[in-house]
Amino acid sequence: MFNEITHIHRITNMDAIITRFPPSPTGYLHIGGARTALFNWLYARHNRGKFILRIEDTDVARSTQESVDAIFDALDWLGIDWDDGPYYQSRRFDIYREYIDRLVASGNAYYCTCSSQELEAMREAAKARGENPKYDGTCREKHLLPTEGAVIRFKSPQMGNTVVEDGIRGNIVFSNTEIDDFIIQRSDGSPMYNLAVVVDDITMEVNTIIRGDDHISNTPKQILLYRALGANVPLFGHVPMVLGNDRARLSKRHGAMSVTAYREMGYLPDALLNYLVRLGWSHGDQEFFTREELIEKFSLDHIGKSAGVFNPEKLLALNAEHIRNAAEEKLAPQLLPFLAEKGISADVSSPLLMGAIRTLKPRSKTLIEMADGVEFYFKAPETYEEKGMKKFFKPEGLDPVKQLTDALERTDAFDEKSLEAVFQSIMDASGLGFGKLAQPVRLALTGKTVSPGIFEMIAALGRDETIARLRRAISFMEATGA
């Protein structure tokens, strides 16, 4: 795919790969955009190249500062950093003007005064003829001078082909008859997309463009622009798009599509990154990747060509796996906000938090689930689960629980091994099975019938709190006649 020949031929500056991510700030950063950013970022990082962030806000009417901030926020959370920028196209109009002037001067562009009604009529006429709807070239040879309200069009060749050498798909041939004289400058003097990107990529020396395959049809136009401007054409790689479960292009109706929504739902950025990159890229049978592995192993030649369906369930499973594999110290700061929501303020590095996280890691698919599971460590139970009480707070269990509590009070070591020995001695003495002893204790400690393993949990909770909770439960049992 990206073979040696292609590299030597296309990229003249051999020592650095320069990629970019150019979002237009018309909303939050969505899943698809994040994936594109990720591919470019990974490719640059893998090759020790440069990654540029550029805000494409030439459409002043639709661009907002809130969107810009939301994009920064999302990229920051994902840990996608940039080496250059952010550039704002809205601040580069002088540069575009200069290049447009060059195009007009060299006869590669011309002024056009056709009205939108006329344009609409042309498209209809072309369609009626069974052709691709396009501008018919009315003003092409008029040599119009700049006038109020005139646009500038690129004079594209009417014969021959333009071929896109795509690093992922190979060559894609377009007949130039399909490419019309597209507008490069609006009547208000602002540049249009195709012109602005090309000028930016030329001036920023971007030599590798990885983007969604919805841009394929723009590519021949851009190549024509590069040539007219006498610039080197960069290497293109069009990655397949992400679809919703109905195989339609991803949109809001497919559920949570903003990157930050996943932060709020308790996902780890590394899990989202892992999922997104695997949607379209593969490395043999490997499914789980750390961020470092991704940088090390990412390459363009294992990007598939077909569109993929976004599967939230697989993302969830991957998130669980990342939680399981993450260090407690790494999870703690990310968990804090979720605990805060429950009114729990914990010290990031407290032994209690570390222990709590350790016991919940294998049973939490999200940080929200983890926060729920961790809650009891910080809040002693105020009530006991109804069906648990009926089942486990029974008279015959009272005595063993008392004995266990006394025994725990006399125990120095509070590690899992010692705790197991203490339990064993009570079981031996009372003749009770493990479950008969463990379940009442679990209920006493957590208020619930479901929790982490009894020994790891007690070890994490600590002696004082464990005994206090057991005593409280004993009084409760005695008071209710259990």
Next chain:
RNA sequence: GUCCCCAUCGUCUAGCCCGGUCCAGGACACCGGCCUUUCACGCCGGCGACAGGGGUUCAAAUCCCCUUGGGGACGCCA
């Protein structure tokens, strides 16, 4: 409508470029079982795909063509 892209289990994919080792491998989901103090984790097993048709070849998931299906673009949006 015109042009372009794509096509392996329900989904993400390995394999395809360099045909035989593939009666197609992994993962998610689902179903069984094991482990077990609860819930998970983990482990074992099951279900499940080369879109269809033509070629080429001793041999095709792999190469070629057609059909069908899906997606994208066609804007004074990006």
